[in-house]
Amino acid sequence: MIGPVSTALAPDLAPPTTPGGRGGGTVRHLATKLGGAVVSLLMVIVLGFFLFRVLPGDPVKTITRGAPVGPQQLAALRHELGLDKPIAAQFVDYLAQLARGDLGESYQFRVPVSTLIGERIGPTVLLVGVATALAILVGLWLGTRAAWRRGSRFDRISTGVALLLWSAPTFWLGLVLLTVTGNLFPSQGLINPNTPAGFLPQTLDLLHHLTLPCLTLVAVLYAQYLLVMRSSLLEEMNADYLVTAKAKGLRDDLVRRRHAVPNAMLPTVTLIFLNLGLVVSGAVTVETVFSWPGLGLLTYQALQGPDLPLLQGLFVVLAGAVLVMNLIAELLYQVIDPRVRAT
Amino acid sequence: MSTPSPTAIAWQRRRAAVGRVWQEFLSDRGGLFGLAALSLIVALAVFAPLLSDASGLDPTHATGRPLEAPSGHFLLGTDNLGRSVLLQVWWGARISLLVGVLATLVSVGIGTLVGVAAAHFGGWTSAVLMRFTDFFLVLPSLVLAIALSTVLNRGIFAIVLAVGVTSWPSTARLVRAQTLAVESRPYIERAWALGAGHVHVIIRHVLPAVAALVFANTTLTVANSIIAESTLSFLGLGDPNAASWGEMLNAALGSGAVTYGAWWYLLPPGLAIALVVLAFMLAGRALETVLNPRLRER
Numbered sequence: 001m002i003g004p005v006s007t008a009l010a011p012d013l014a015p016p017t018t019p020g021g022r023g024g025g026t027v028r029h030l031a032t033k034l035g036g037a038v039v040s041l042l043m044v045i046v047l048g049f050f051l052f053r054v055l056p057g058d059p060v061k062t063i064t065r066g067a068p069v070g071p072q073q074l075a076a077l078r079h080e081l082g083l084d085k086p087i088a089a090q091f092v093d094y095l096a097q098l099a100r101g102d103l104g105e106s107y108q109f110r111v112p113v114s115t116l117i118g119e120r121i122g123p124t125v126l127l128v129g130v131a132t133a134l135a136i137l138v139g140l141w142l143g144t145r146a147a148w149r150r151g152s153r154f155d156r157i158s159t160g161v162a163l164l165l166w167s168a169p170t171f172w173l174g175l176v177l178l179t180v181t182g183n184l185f186p187s188q189g190l191i192n193p194n195t196p197a198g199f200l201p202q203t204l205d206l207l208h209h210l211t212l213p214c215l216t217l218v219a220v221l222y223a224q225y226l227l228v229m230r231s232s233l234l235e236e237m238n239a240d241y242l243v244t245a246k247a248k249g250l251r252d253d254l255v256r257r258r259h260a261v262p263n264a265m266l267p268t269v270t271l272i273f274l275n276l277g278l279v280v281s282g283a284v285t286v287e288t289v290f291s292w293p294g295l296g297l298l299t300y301q302a303l304q305g306p307d308l309p310l311l312q313g314l315f316v317v318l319a320g321a322v323l324v325m326n327l328i329a330e331l332l333y334q335v336i337d338p339r340v341r342a343t
Numbered sequence: 344m345s346t347p348s349p350t351a352i353a354w355q356r357r358r359a360a361v362g363r364v365w366q367e368f369l370s371d372r373g374g375l376f377g378l379a380a381l382s383l384i385v386a387l388a389v390f391a392p393l394l395s396d397a398s399g400l401d402p403t404h405a406t407g408r409p410l411e412a413p414s415g416h417f418l419l420g421t422d423n424l425g426r427s428v429l430l431q432v433w434w435g436a437r438i439s440l441l442v443g444v445l446a447t448l449v450s451v452g453i454g455t456l457v458g459v460a461a462a463h464f465g466g467w468t469s470a471v472l473m474r475f476t477d478f479f480l481v482l483p484s485l486v487l488a489i490a491l492s493t494v495l496n497r498g499i500f501a502i503v504l505a506v507g508v509t510s511w512p513s514t515a516r517l518v519r520a521q522t523l524a525v526e527s528r529p530y531i532e533r534a535w536a537l538g539a540g541h542v543h544v545i546i547r548h549v550l551p552a553v554a555a556l557v558f559a560n561t562t563l564t565v566a567n568s569i570i571a572e573s574t575l576s577f578l579g580l581g582d583p584n585a586a587s588w589g590e591m592l593n594a595a596l597g598s599g600a601v602t603y604g605a606w607w608y609l610l611p612p613g614l615a616i617a618l619v620v621l622a623f624m625l626a627g628r629a630l631e632t633v634l635n636p637r638l639r640e641r
Contacts, residue, residue: 040478051490167566167620169573172592172613175601179609274481281485285574299489300578306493318486326481 030331037327044319049094052312054087103313108305113313116298123190124287124294128279130210131217132272138218139225140268144261146226147233158226166223170282174216174289185212188291213290217282221275228271233264266337273329276322364555367633374629380622388436400426400434400586410605420607422591423598431591432611438587439616442503443569449507450568451561454514459549461515462522463541473519476512484509488571492580499582506571514560518553525552555634562627566620573616588612 060077069077078084082093097104103113142162146155165173178187186192186209195205236242237260245255280296287296295314302310347355368374387394398404407421414420419428461472488505495501525531526549534544575581576589583590591612595601600608 036474036477039474040481043478044482051487051494163624164617164621167570167624168613168617169570169577169589169592171574171577172609172616175592175596175609176613179601179604179606277481277483277485280483281574284485284489285577288578299486303489303493303578303580308493311490311493315486315490318483322481322483 026334029334033327033330037323040323041320044316044323045095045098048312048316048319049091051315052308053083053090053094098316103316104309106302106307106310108301108307108310113310116310117295117313117317120293120295120298122294123292124283124296127210127213127217127287127292127294128283131214131221131282132275132279134214135218135221136225136268136272139222140229140265142222143226143229144233144256144264147230147237147264148256150234155230159230162223162226165219168220169285170216170220171285171289173219174212174286177212177216178289181212185209187212190293209292213286213292216286216289217279220282221279224271224275224278225268228268229264232267233260236260236264239263269336270329270333273325276325280318280322364630364633368629371629371632373625377622377625377627377629380618381626384436384619384622385440387433388440391434391437395430395433397434400430410600410603410608413607419611420605422594422608423600423605428608428611431586432588432615435586435588435591435612436615436619438499438585439569439572439589439619442499442506442572442587443565445503446506446510446568446572447561447564449503450510450564451514451557452511453507454511454560455518455553455557457511458515458518459522459545459553462519462526463545463549472515476515479509480512480516482509485571485574488575489578489580492575497580497582499585502572502575502581505575505580506568510564510567510571514557514564517560518557521553521556522549525549556631559627559631559634562623562630566623566627569616569620569623588616 060074060081060083075084082090085093101114103117105111106113106116109116139162142158146158149155190209191202191205192209195201242255242260245259246252250258283294284296284299286292287294288300291297295318298310299314301307302314368378391397407416407425407427409423409425410421412420419432422428422431457472457476461469461476488509491505491508492501495504526544531544531548534548539547572581572587573589573592576587577593577596579593581587581590581593583594586594589612592609595605595608595612
């Protein structure tokens with residue numbers, strides 16, 4: 001879930017070390033990373049099958065929970081869903097479907113799961129993207145100030161507030177914001193159907209709807225950036241090259257902006273991607289509170305059934321997306337940190 | 344005067360070490376606040392049956408009107424069924440803390456087992472276990488926890504399992520690193536040379552050496568477990584008969600009390616969660632700083 005503070009709120013973000021110092025090191029390193037990611041993706045696919053087909057025992061019972069259904073209907077439903085075949089055959093069917101990009105049909109909406117996910121992915125990417133960008137900006141800025149004036153009142157207050165916001169459950173923060181702002185912001189949806197057509201009014205209405213969900217997500221996310229930036233900069237501040245920079249007579253402000261901050265920012269790049277799991281959790285709860293029509297709200301709706309094919313599809317897509325993003329982060333790190341590349 | 348036995352010397356050293364840790368812990372104001380808040384909350388939760396009357400939780404015995412604002416009689420007002428919100432928050436602490444602690448035990452248990460095994464046996468075991476750990480580390484755990492608690496029979500047990508099974512990887516990595524550090528020390532080599540087996544080395548040497556860090560990590564994990572529990576309960580995956588704080592918030596939203604503007608029903612459970620999580624976090628962080636020399640400089 002959300003990582004603990006010192007070990008995971010500010011996790012061990014040391015640059016990944018490359019084994020071997022020979023010429024083929026980089027290629028081998030890449031191959032290892034790619035291989036690991038492929039194995040992880042396969043594990044997600046197997047886990048998806050295991051969780052939703054094997055673990056429930058009889059998925060039909062889960063679907064019809066509480067409803068009066070006769071044995072004949074149960075058998076018919078089982079046949080329709082292919083659940084009367086042996087587990088191995090079901091697994092082969094599942095793999096064949098996945099290979100075709102077919103995630104099955106939702107019980108609730110009676111449309112293919114892939115269509116549903118395709119429709120809902122846009123709003124989630126918008127919400128999560130804007131919130132992450134804002135959280136990084138706020139976190140890095142506050143973290144830099146806090147570290148530069150370590151132990152000052154600004155440091156203590158900003159770190160304290162960040163920890164407090166991080167401690168509160170996301171959905172509760174959203175509800176409180178909703179109650180406090182009253183009718184100032186719309187409480188649900190993406191856009192008001194009565195908004196006049198045209199680019200400007202539509203965009204403004206979208207931003208109006210985006211404000212509260214985005215604020216809630218930022219409040220929870222920025223603490224980690226603040227703490228990581230703070231500790232990373234504190235470590236950097238003991239470095240010899242900063243003493244040199246100061247000795248050259250550079251202004252304090254320039255030493256910070258040109259020399260210390262760029263180096264201290266490296267660990268936060270990994271954090272952006274490590275945080276994706278947290279971002280997904282945040283999206284589920286925030287979208288539920290604000291009825292933001294994205295993948296998070298879809299997860300909540302799938303829970304009500306429970307709509308097992310939809311949940312399975314969401315699980316595979318969300319977990320797969322996080323894994324792929326992580327791979328990108330590791331590769332990106334190679335490019336931006338020369339120390340990793342050199343080995 | 345007879346010379347003290349080796350066991351006595353060992354215990355004397357342990358007592359001295361605990362004393363030093365305690366002294367350093369006392370100098371951390373945040374940690375001290377966390378510890379004090381936790382002691383108070385745990386005491387209140389444990390002694391709730393002695394200090395208050397549980398019959399007020401039963402909707403059929405509710406004495407107030409629905410959604411009464413705070414007054415002298417109901418300090419935090421009433422919920423949609425006319426029950427005291429204060430009493431519910433008080434008794435909710437029992438469920439929230441219990442689920443948080445149980446889930447943490449599951450999580451730390453798995454994490455310690457995987458971490459020690461990976462570091463101790465090395466080779467293929469380590470490669471497979473760490474691949475597995477990294478996989479779970481990046482997996483969006485709320486989605487996995489939702490999936491788990493959907494397919495299991497709903498209730499406290501499902502939540503404990505769902506939270507525990509999804510939150511162990513950071514513990515496993517911490518324990519693995521610490522075990523590797525411990526096993527490279529000469530006294531482990533001495534034990535091997537004297538003919539010690541895997542079980543002896545792990546139980547007598549490795550576990551005591553990693554126990555302190557695991558304990559600090561446990562404190563931090565409880566904080567996460569409590570947030571995770573409240574999130575799952577809020578999404579409607581909890582047990583409606585075991586009213587934890589998350590369950591209360593679920594009821595507050597579901598009954599329309601939030602839309603009605605009943606802030607006295609919305610604020611107390613959330614503040615309680617934030618306070619407990621913050622207290623666990625501050626105490627755990629202080630403990631970790633004292634125990635982990637790498638963090639001490641910061």
